[in-house]
Amino acid sequence: MQKKTRIVVTGMGAITPFGQGITSFWENLIAGKTAVRMTSDEQLRKWAPVTAEAATFSAEDFMERKLIRKTDRFSQMALAATAEALSDAGWKSREELNGDYDGNRVGIAMGCAFGGVQTLDEGMKRLAGGAAHAGPRLVPKSIPNAAAATIARQWGIHGPVITYSTACASSANAIGEASYWLRLGEADMVIAGGTECLFSPVILAGLRSAGALAVSGPEDDPGAWSRPFDAGRAGMVMGEGAGILILETYDHAVRRGAKIYAEFSGYGATNDAYHETAPDPTGFSAALAMTRALHQADIDPLQIDYVNAHATATQAGDAAESIALHEVFGNSLNRIPVSSIKGAVGHLLGAAAAVESIACIKALETETLPPTINCRQKDASAPADIVPDLSRHHRKIGFALSNSFGFGGQNGVLIWKNAASL
Incomplete structure (x- = not known):
C-alpha cells in the first residue's frame, strides 16, 4: 500500500x-x-x-x-x-x-x-x-x-x-x-x-x-x-x-486545478464485541478507534483542534463516548472543543458520519465551530467544552476528528486536515 x-x-x-x-x-x-x-x-x-x-x-x-x-x-x-x-x-x-x-x-x-x-x-x-x-x-x-x-x-x-x-x-x-x-x-x-x-x-x-x-x-x-x-x-x-x-x-x-476543501488524514475502525445495542461502558474500543485514526494520520492527540462527537443524546452512549475521549486525550481534553450537531439535525444513522464530516470540513474552512444545542445542564462526565448553544470562531483549526459509534458495537473515526496547510 x-x-x-x-x-x-x-x-x-x-x-x-x-x-x-x-x-x-x-x-x-x-x-x-x-x-x-x-x-x-x-x-x-x-x-x-x-x-x-x-x-x-x-x-x-x-x-x-x-x-x-x-x-x-x-x-x-x-x-x-x-x-x-x-x-x-x-x-x-x-x-x-x-x-x-x-x-x-x-x-x-x-x-x-x-x-x-x-x-x-x-x-x-x-x-x-x-x-x-x-x-x-x-x-x-x-x-x-x-x-x-x-x-x-x-x-x-x-x-x-x-x-x-x-x-x-x-x-x-x-x-x-x-x-x-x-x-x-x-x-x-x-x-x-x-x-x-x-x-x-x-x-x-x-x-x-x-x-x-x-x-x-x-x-x-x-x-x-x-x-x-x-x-x-x-x-x-x-x-x-x-x-x-x-x-x-x-x-x-x-x-486538474480543483478546489481542495480538506485532506483526508486518518481512519480507525473497531468493534466493542460487547452488546447488540448498548455501547461498552468503558469506552475501550471507541478509544481504540480514535487511537487508530490518530496513528494513521501520524499525529499526536494534542494536534486535534476540534472533535465532532457522535453523542446521540442517549444516556449510555454519551457517557461511554465521554469516557473514551478522556482516555484518548487525557487532561488536554479540557482545551479541545467538542460538539454534537445531533441536537440540531437529529441522528441521520447511516448518513450521520458523512454529514458530520461535512460539518468538520466546513469548520476547518470557515474557522467556525458548530454548537451543541439543547444542553441545559451538562453531564458531569462530559467534555469540559462542548461549544454550548452558539457557534464560535476558532482560529487555525488544523485537524478535526469525527466519531461515529453504532449498534452492533461498530466504531468508525475519521480525521480531517485543514486544506490551508497543504
Missing part, C-alpha cells in the same frame, strides 16, 4: 433536515437553529413524537418522474446529494466527469444501515390490502445497495461500487474504506458518503422498544428534545438525509 498517497476532498453535497445543499445545512447549523419538529405523519408520531425530517426535499426538483418511480426516498436523496457534490467538484454531467476520469477508475462507497424501508412498507400494505403481488420493483428499490447502484448507472461508473451497512458508523466506514482504494491504486476518484430514511412504523417502533428514541420532552418546544451531553437527556431523535464527498488523490486534484 502506498501509505503516503494523499487524499483530498474536492466536492461536497448534502440533503439534510435543514433542506437542500451544503449552504442551507451549514448556515442553519452555525446559527444555532434546530430542524427537529413534531412528526408530520400521524401514524409515525405514535412511535416517534418528534423527528428531523427533510421536509422540503422533493425528488421532482432533482430527477425525472421515471427515475422517481424506480427509486426509494433514500436513493433519491443520495442522487441529489451526489449531483451537488459532483457539480461542486467541477462536473455537471456524465460527459464532463468522463472527460477527467475513466469511469472504470471511479468508485462509489456508500453507507446505509437499512435501505428502502418505505418501499418495503408500501409492499406490505399492498399485500395486506389483498393485492396478489408486491410489485416487480420492490426488491431493486429496497436493497441497501440500491442508492450506490443507481448513482453508478446515472454517472457511468464501473469501478468498485460497495455499500457498507454498519449501523450508525456506516458512512464513516464507507469513507474510510474508500481511502484504501485510492491508496492501493484501485481507483482514482471515489464518491463516498451515506444516505438514510428510516421513517417507517416498524423501524421507529423497534427503536422505541430498544429504548433508543426520545419519547418525551417539552411539549411546547419539540426542537429541544434532542439533548446531547445533557444530564437529563432522554434518547435520540431520528433524522433523514444524505451526505456525499468527492475524494481524489491530491496529485490529480492539483493537476
Whole structure:
C-alpha cells in the first residue's frame, strides 16, 4: 500500500433536515437553529413524537418522474446529494466527469444501515390490502445497495461500487474504506458518503422498544428534545438525509486545478464485541478507534483542534463516548472543543458520519465551530467544552476528528486536515 498517497476532498453535497445543499445545512447549523419538529405523519408520531425530517426535499426538483418511480426516498436523496457534490467538484454531467476520469477508475462507497424501508412498507400494505403481488420493483428499490447502484448507472461508473451497512458508523466506514482504494491504486476518484430514511412504523417502533428514541420532552418546544451531553437527556431523535464527498488523490486534484476543501488524514475502525445495542461502558474500543485514526494520520492527540462527537443524546452512549475521549486525550481534553450537531439535525444513522464530516470540513474552512444545542445542564462526565448553544470562531483549526459509534458495537473515526496547510 502506498501509505503516503494523499487524499483530498474536492466536492461536497448534502440533503439534510435543514433542506437542500451544503449552504442551507451549514448556515442553519452555525446559527444555532434546530430542524427537529413534531412528526408530520400521524401514524409515525405514535412511535416517534418528534423527528428531523427533510421536509422540503422533493425528488421532482432533482430527477425525472421515471427515475422517481424506480427509486426509494433514500436513493433519491443520495442522487441529489451526489449531483451537488459532483457539480461542486467541477462536473455537471456524465460527459464532463468522463472527460477527467475513466469511469472504470471511479468508485462509489456508500453507507446505509437499512435501505428502502418505505418501499418495503408500501409492499406490505399492498399485500395486506389483498393485492396478489408486491410489485416487480420492490426488491431493486429496497436493497441497501440500491442508492450506490443507481448513482453508478446515472454517472457511468464501473469501478468498485460497495455499500457498507454498519449501523450508525456506516458512512464513516464507507469513507474510510474508500481511502484504501485510492491508496492501493484501485481507483482514482471515489464518491463516498451515506444516505438514510428510516421513517417507517416498524423501524421507529423497534427503536422505541430498544429504548433508543426520545419519547418525551417539552411539549411546547419539540426542537429541544434532542439533548446531547445533557444530564437529563432522554434518547435520540431520528433524522433523514444524505451526505456525499468527492475524494481524489491530491496529485490529480492539483493537476486538474480543483478546489481542495480538506485532506483526508486518518481512519480507525473497531468493534466493542460487547452488546447488540448498548455501547461498552468503558469506552475501550471507541478509544481504540480514535487511537487508530490518530496513528494513521501520524499525529499526536494534542494536534486535534476540534472533535465532532457522535453523542446521540442517549444516556449510555454519551457517557461511554465521554469516557473514551478522556482516555484518548487525557487532561488536554479540557482545551479541545467538542460538539454534537445531533441536537440540531437529529441522528441521520447511516448518513450521520458523512454529514458530520461535512460539518468538520466546513469548520476547518470557515474557522467556525458548530454548537451543541439543547444542553441545559451538562453531564458531569462530559467534555469540559462542548461549544454550548452558539457557534464560535476558532482560529487555525488544523485537524478535526469525527466519531461515529453504532449498534452492533461498530466504531468508525475519521480525521480531517485543514486544506490551508497543504
